[in-house]
Amino acid sequence: MVSQVLEKPAELPISARLAKNVRRHILERVIEFILMLAALSAVATTISIVVILLYESFTFFEHVSLWDFLTDTEWTPLFENAHYGILPLVSGTLTTSAIALAVAIPLGTIGAIYLSEFASHRTREIVKPILELLVGVPTVVFGYFALLFVTPLLQKIFPELPGFNMLGPGIVMGIMIIPYISSMAEDAMRAVPMSMREGSYAMGATRFQTAIRVVTPAAISGIIAAYILGISRAVGETMVVALAAGQQPNLTFNPMESAATITAYIVQVAMGDLPHGSIGYQSIFAAGLVLMLMTLTFNIIGHITRKRFREVY
Amino acid sequence: MTTQASVLENLAEVRAMIRRHKRNDFLFSIVGLLALMIGLLTLLTLFVDLVADGYPRFNLDFLTNYPSRRAASAGLLSAWVGSLLVMLVTFFSAVPMGVAAGVYLEEYAPKNWFSDLIEINVTNLAGVPSIVYGLLALGLFVYGLGFGESILTAGLTLGLLILPIVIVTTRESIRGIPVSIREAAYAVGATKWQVVFHHVLHYSSGGILTGIIIGMARALGETAPIITIGALTFIAFLPPSPVTEAAPFINFDWLQSGFTVLPIQMFNWLSRPDHAFHINAAATGALIIVVTLLMNGTAIWLRYRIRKNIKW
Amino acid sequence: APAKNDIIRIDGSSTVYPITEAVAEEFQKAKKIKVTVGISGTGGGFKKFCRGETDISEASRPILTKEIEACKAEGIEFIELPVAYDALTVVVNPKNTFIKSFTVEELKKLWEPDAQGKVKTWKQVNAAWPDTPVKLFGAGSDSGTFDYFTEAIVGKAKSSRGDFTASEDDNVLVQGVASDVAATGYFGFAYYEENSTRVKAVPIVAKAGAPAVLPSRESVMNGTYQPLSRPLFIYVSAKAAKENPNVKAFIDFYLANSKELVEEVKYIALPKHEYAAVTEHWKAQKAGTGFGGEPEVGVKITDLLRRIK
Amino acid sequence: MVTTTSPIKAESRDLNFYYSNGHKALKGISMPLYEKRITALIGPSGCGKSTFLRCFNRMHDLYPGNSYDGQIVMHPDNTNILDNGVDPIEVRMRISMVFQKPNPFPKSIYENVAYGLRVRGERNKRVVDDKVEEALKGAALWDEVKNRLHDLAFNLSGGQQQRLCIARALATDPEIMLFDEPTSALDPIATANIEELMSELRNKLTILVVTHNMQQAARVSDYTAYMYLGELIEYDDTDKIFTNPSRKETEDYITGKFG
């Protein structure tokens, strides 16, 4: 039986035992507020980074015109004949990153396909954690490895290769990045629904055909996101290039030459004691700002691509 | 209908084709395994290389001696103690903050632009190069707040550096707890905080722990931000002890102390003219690798166990 | 809290670092007084010193006017103490066959600011040399080595081209020259001695008609290795020297043991009489510099000390 | 028309409910729960049974954006428990709930049952021990677990787990208990146990149970409500509903013509 209540029922008084417990309520709010402050610490960190980079760069750009900064082909801010062109540092950064990616993208992708489509459950369980260990090795160790092991090895192949060059550290950085790319790309591939694979196998396709023609295209945006985040890592990597690529700003894209990256410049300068407020001190913040902008761009593109991919499945 | 026999008609041809295609499968399995092996072989080579160079220093003296001008008697005492103290600060700055932030984002944050903002922030922070944290430390802690080149500065810097790692793993492990458990707790009258504290944090503690260990391992190996802060190179004594014999038993002077850490000591030894120091550097490198691999290995093992034991 | 005095704080030159480190190590063993030593380069060290952050600053060149003023502004007086000699060594890759010696003139052509972006081959330096590229490795701009080298070669401190690999880390320079046929660079003698198989020292012709001289203990001591012989210093805060017995004890220890320790770390010790003069100078606690803020090349230490009033 | 001698324990009055996406899942539902009686809610999937049940302990408050409109009045307080001034936590302490899938905490059996007391700040071990025993007895689980109270709850069978959840809900002496398809994840024997248990509980408290299984509703409940598309179509004595429903829609559903 449905009773027909046409009017809104009148408000009722609240009995004491069911009334809101104010003390508990306030306590809960306080806790929530404290937790929120903690979450805001992440925002505060970002803001501090941005403010400090912008602030110091701002004074830097009072001395140096933005035009010179972006177009001059020499970077010698600490010397008599000072030039403030960021291009040589950018070229070094891009070249080492490009080498790293030339190593990491093919190997990482192949590895990801292997792990996702070919490896048995057992193999995957063993190989993946070991690959993750590679991510844990301190980069300073990789730096010496590039300088004292890989470069001499490369010099056996290219005798005219100088001791500091972009090739060796680029390759080492690439190997460092393989696990990032392979594990993220593998996640993307495993997110491809099994029905897609079954559809392909049911047509008489082999594993390889299924992997290349169906799974990879289906996971492509996730794989690209993995690449982009890999680029961001390569661009921001410091110790490997600072130790092994040489520290001379050099506008070149030739991997056989030595060059300084943005990160290497910052470390190199920071090893001395720069007076707070000098142009040299500000220059590392200006360089840092460029670095931050580059990685931020890649990170954002990467996250957008990944998010888009997640939405598909 | 002729088509129906299309496979049977030229069965030999079809079989040859299948065999050809299957060869690709086989070749790719090998190529794929090799691609993965390259990473592992690198790790192995690197480690063997360091051990081969550094083995003469593998003894207890190496850990109990201070640095010295004589390579053979130089040791890591001040470096590993420095690393330990820096990590202590890192732990206490990053862990409570990161876990609390993760809990807030997962359990409390309303779904609006504000939490989106924090969310985007955290993901981006995770991708900020470590050297930029060094710049932050230089501008904020060293000069802005006047902490100088101290253990406190280094610890806080690395704390900020691993904060996103802690936040992200906290969120991931919290997300693994089913709604039904939360609802069960609410249904008997638990408050939000009780649900979080008695259940959410409790059941995700293993996962959070793996994140903390991975973060701390990362902090241990970080070099670039410490260089920008400016760690000391020769320090042949230990910072004031955090625990004292007399009341109040705790002492915070060590926070302001100068310091050196393992990667910096390695860095310093490698820049010596005398090759004997390079042996020390290799031994230090091997030590750092062993410790970080142990930490990461523990974390991976822990995560594996948690995944295996999950019942819901 | 530990009083600031408890710890003796030292920073500065990477060239002097090995000596101070050796002294500090022995001193701590003998006296149980804490010492920290950093490496920021001579210039970086003076900046900290003049901010009052350190008690002792190591230097591979004399203090400059600018730094004297910075110290004065903070009310910091210093005592200048030479502790050893060094020979700035110009090196090339061992596979380089055509370079037998460098004249100061040639080095200037190679390193002066005007050369930046222009002088790129050996032929541009000396027409007799081949038309192959030249790669330069030198000290970082915060280092005393850089200041001294530019003063001695170009004629004006800090006046250098900027397009070379500049590092505070001398090992980077050794590594760079050792692994590149086209390379040349300069750094302290001790680094050369430790790496004499990987890099080749080049004899220097001080002025036209003079003989080419290789850096060595003898050529430094007898004054023929010019203009790249240099004294190495420590600068002690006068206030700390007076008020802090630990600092005083440390310097006493330093001077008493430096001959032995300097030689142990492969640097060139001062002759006996010069040590005597330095010790004398320390006892007198005379503040000030013998250089008047101008880096000078080729001064005798005894003369130097006499100049300080 | 329901025939009863029992007082009303709670009643919904013209209750509407909107999910955060704007979906109106309940449309003007008015319905009483009689004290120490079992009321069953039946209806096809998606008709709003769970939604209605979860209004009673304000479970919907946990997800932002959901909104109630109307009243659920609890007696003898005569308070609208949907009122903003009412503490949902206090409500949940008096109206407990058992879920579709057994959801014990990954803690010991003992701690699972004791949890409601802990939340109330009860520290006295004796009191807790007693309550736990009582609740486990009430849930007919005591004999099976008394020797392993400190075992992990996950080690129990599905039916035992569900009885544990009932014990957990009982331990705090609730006045009303809500069951959302409590046996749908269980095998027939466990189901029979739970049904028997519910009949026993009937002496102590008021029960609202959602079920998919019409036989179950017929077996255990005193009154039955049939819902369809968010509306309450018919509410009556269970016997009446299953033998002689007033509405055609109810009959169609009962006889399996539809749903």
Added chain:
Amino acid sequence: MVTTTSPIKAESRDLNFYYSNGHKALKGISMPLYEKRITALIGPSGCGKSTFLRCFNRMHDLYPGNSYDGQIVMHPDNTNILDNGVDPIEVRMRISMVFQKPNPFPKSIYENVAYGLRVRGERNKRVVDDKVEEALKGAALWDEVKNRLHDLAFNLSGGQQQRLCIARALATDPEIMLFDEPTSALDPIATANIEELMSELRNKLTILVVTHNMQQAARVSDYTAYMYLGELIEYDDTDKIFTNPSRKETEDYITGKFG
């Protein structure tokens, strides 16, 4: 007893199947598929219909640990396609499959249909073009898509996607086609389209179809098999099964008394 004039195209002989966890999902099934006839498989959820169907193209081989025991013999060549010496790829080239949920590849409509040919290494564009058109026509999709062959397949409606999957399966001239509940994810109109299509395909090839929908089985199939708990309970002319089944279990299922 089945009444037919058609030769046997394939038959399972005493087929047992074990999943990797040891579960025996098929128990001694012997059943023929007649050439150019439609055979329907019905039975309650979990009875092993999909498992049986997927034996025919050795789909189970994709997951390690599954094992077959018994034979599926294909005619006219009299090959046991479960034999270890027979390559599953070869089997799948002869026997194609359409899945429950449409699963087009993330490619263009054209490339979806051409996929089987590409896998076979067919490079000749003319041949591929012709085959694609023929298959799309065969799947009654040609008119709807001929002007947008290079659109992404995901942009089609569910029913169109399912017909695309049928076209994809058709393009390689299979001898047998397997359908696993091909319409359960579709609306009634799309379902009717697919059913009509199946009737047309009946002229070209042999069809085995799993369905939950008894009306569908009655409408489209020539023979029907009723399975229960991994066993084949009854196999007969569809008319016979639906009007006068020999077995009590079948009757109970058909009349909805059970399941």
